[in-house]
Amino acid sequence: MMMVEKKWFIGVDLGGTTIKLAFINYYGEIQHKWEIPTDKSEEGRHITTHIARALDDKMEELGLPNSHFIGIGMGAPGFIEMETGFIYHAVNIGWRDFPLKDKLEMETGLPVIIDNDANIAALGEMWRGAGDGARDLLCVTLGTGVGGGIISGGEIIHGTNGMAGEIGHITSIVDGGVQCNCGKKGCLETIASATGVVRTALETMDEHPEGSLHKISGEITARDVFDAYRAGDAHATEVVNFTTSHLGLAIANLANALNPSKIVIGGGVSKAGDTLLLPLKEEFDKFALPRVKEGADFAIATLGNDAGVIGGAWLVKTKLMQKS
Numbered sequence: 128m129m130m131v132e133k134k135w136f137i138g139v140d141l142g143g144t145t146i147k148l149a150f151i152n153y154y155g156e157i158q159h160k161w162e163i164p165t166d167k168s169e170e171g172r173h174i175t176t177h178i179a180r181a182l183d184d185k186m187e188e189l190g191l192p193n194s195h196f197i198g199i200g201m202g203a204p205g206f207i208e209m210e211t212g213f214i215y216h217a218v219n220i221g222w223r224d225f226p227l228k229d230k231l232e233m234e235t236g237l238p239v240i241i242d243n244d245a246n247i248a249a250l251g252e253m254w255r256g257a258g259d260g261a262r263d264l265l266c267v268t269l270g271t272g273v274g275g276g277i278i279s280g281g282e283i284i285h286g287t288n289g290m291a292g293e294i295g296h297i298t299s300i301v302d303g304g305v306q307c308n309c310g311k312k313g314c315l316e317t318i319a320s321a322t323g324v325v326r327t328a329l330e331t332m333d334e335h336p337e338g339s340l341h342k343i344s345g346e347i348t349a350r351d352v353f354d355a356y357r358a359g360d361a362h363a364t365e366v367v368n369f370t371t372s373h374l375g376l377a378i379a380n381l382a383n384a385l386n387p388s389k390i391v392i393g394g395g396v397s398k399a400g401d402t403l404l405l406p407l408k409e410e411f412d413k414f415a416l417p418r419v420k421e422g423a424d425f426a427i428a429t430l431g432n433d434a435g436v437i438g439g440a441w442l443v444k445t446k447l448m449q450k451s
């Protein structure tokens with residue numbers, strides 16, 4: 128029998144365009160990582176076969192048997208039934224009523240545990256990233272949408288039917304908000320996502336004919352807005368103030384309920400670093416209770432695209448190993 132500490136975990140992070148795969152050791156260190164394209168043809172029915180084949184090929188290349196691995200932890204987008212690893216609906220992939228866990232277990236011969244992609248990214252940051260061992264952690268991902276993961280006492284909060292942590296769909300604008308992908312209007316996602324920041328900037332361009340954003344050739348990005356803000360542009364300052372006031376309010380409201388020790392901001396918009404964090408903390412401080420504020424540290428996510436596979440490995444370590 129091989130010592131359990133010598134065995135590895137497999138992390139899989141399924142996205143709309145690529146599938147990230149990694150072999151990760153007992154301590155959460157990536158040993159090998161690679162990507163394959165996501166084949167969405169025929170409602171995504173080939174995806175599990177492609178994952179199994181990619182894992183087999185890599186194991187063969189490295190001369191490692193299946194028994195070297197404890198299991199697979201996988202993050203997937205969409206609505207997931209946690210107990211069974213059944214995907215009700217994953218719009219980006221094409222899956223509807225897809226038995227992901229069962230299929231992947233059958234094809235790989237390894238035990239599989241599934242969670243939502245935003246949740247496993249939060250677990251990754253808790254274990255090896257900006258969470259720095261914090262057990263009460265709020266993760267907010269500002270990308271094309273706004274995702275979230277809430278960890279309380281070291282465990283992801285799923286809620287009664289898996290919807291907990293949908294921070295992006297907290298209502299920010301009660302009246303007259305922009306239409307959100309979820310069907311509601313005025314969600315935080317319509318303001319604080321990269322898409323939202325750009326929309327706010329474009330909508331207010333005419334009010335600032337002298338603004339530096341007019342000088343950008345091609346399409347404006349969220350990064351352009353934060354760069355212009357850093358350079359003191361009045362228009363960009365208005366956009367960033369609007370964005371951070373809504374984001375700071377939403378995070379403070381969540382923090383007042385959850386009392387986290389770490390608030391980790393990730394995703395493309397977080398690359399702005401302190402240019403985002405400083406005005407965000409100012410807004411947060413207005414609405415968080417004094418002791419909540421004292422207890423909570425803000426940090427920018429550090430794992431980038433590796434957060435998902437490392438969180439998958441954490442799930443294997445904490446959920447599958449207990450059973451074996």
Ligand SMILES: [Zn+2]
Pocket residue numbers: 295296307308309310311314316
């Ligand atoms: Zn929404």
